[in-house]
Amino acid sequence: MGLKVYLSGEIHTDWREQIIEGTKGLDVSFFSPVTDHDASDDCGVTILGAEESKFWHDHKGAMINAIRTRKGLGDADVIVVRFGDEYKQWNAAFDAGYAAALGKSIIVLNPPQHQHALKEIHAAALAVAEEPEQVVEILSYVLKGSLRG
Numbered sequence: 765m766g767l768k769v770y771l772s773g774e775i776h777t778d779w780r781e782q783i784i785e786g787t788k789g790l791d792v793s794f795f796s797p798v799t800d801h802d803a804s805d806d807c808g809v810t811i812l813g814a815e816e817s818k819f820w821h822d823h824k825g826a827m828i829n830a831i832r833t834r835k836g837l838g839d840a841d842v843i844v845v846r847f848g849d850e851y852k853q854w855n856a857a858f859d860a861g862y863a864a865a866l867g868k869s870i871i872v873l874n875p876p877q878h879q880h881a882l883k884e885i886h887a888a889a890l891a892v893a894e895e896p897e898q899v900v901e902i903l904s905y906v907l908k909g910s911l912r913g
Contacts, residue, residue, distance in 0.1 A: 765791070765907060766791035766792065766793065766907075767790075767791065767792045767793070767841045767842055767903060767906065767907060768792075768793050768795070768839055768840050768841045768842075769783075769792055769793070769794050769795075769840060769841065769842045769843075769844060769903065770794075770795055770796060770836045770837055770839075770840035770842070770843045770844070770863075771783065771794055771795070771796040771844050771846070772796065772797065772833075772837075772843055772844065772845045772846070772855075772856055772859040772860070772863075773844075773845045773846035773847060773848070773853050773855075773856035773859070773873070774846045774847060774848030774850075774851065774853050774856065775799045775801060776848060776850055776851065777848060779846050779848075779873065779896045780794070780796060780799070780846075782896035782897070782900075783844065783896050783899050783900055783903075786896065786897060786899075786900030787900055787903055787904065790903065790904060790907050790908075791907060792903060792907070795836050795839075795840075796836070797829060797832060797833055797836070797855075798829065798832065804825065804829055805822070805825055806821075806825060807824075807825050807828045807829065808821065808822075808823070808824025808825035808826070808827065808828050809821050809824055809825070811828065812824055812828075833859065833862075834862075837859060837862055837863050837866060837868065838866065840863075840868060841868075841869065842868070842869045842870075842871060842903070842906075843859065843860070843863040843868050843869070843870050843871070844870075844871045844872075844873055844899055845859055845860045845863070845870060845871070845872050845873065845885070845889075846873040846874065847872070847873070847874040847875075847878055847882060848874075848875075849875055849877075857885060860872065860885045860888065860889070861885075861888075864888040869890050870888060870889040870890060870891075871889060871890065871891045871892075871893060871899055871902060872885055872886055872889040872891070872892045872893070873892075873893045873894070873895075873896065873898075873899055874892070874894070875894060876894055
């Protein structure tokens with residue numbers, strides 16, 4: 765049994781790389797939103813043409829990014845949603861809600877100080893982790909049916 769895992773959320777730390785590295789040797793394929801902030805923000809106007817209003821600039825990019833996000837969430841067996849310390853990841857909250865509506869298995873990854881703010885998202889998740897290594901352990905257990913050690 766293999767897993768397709770969508771890595772959603774915060775883009776400013778190396779949590780994705782930690783999970784990918786930790787699962788080497790397991791039958792897991794990963795995909796994610798575009799993590800190049802400038803490319804993600806500017807894809808709409810770069811592809812479809814400039815906008816004078818920042819709202820329409822952002823709207824064009826959001827719509828094009830939504831094509832990738834919907835495809836990724838729809839194809840995934842497991843969605844890992846990371847909420848970091850530094851920024852408000854509204855897009856990650858949206859991804860978690862969308863994944864829940866699709867009936868997907870969700871693992872939330874966040875520091876303990878966000879427990880209260882994320883309580884509704886935690887309630888929709890099947891696991892809540894604080895460290896990328898815990899996500900690695902969950903994925904390993906799901907695939908192997910045994911604990912590492």
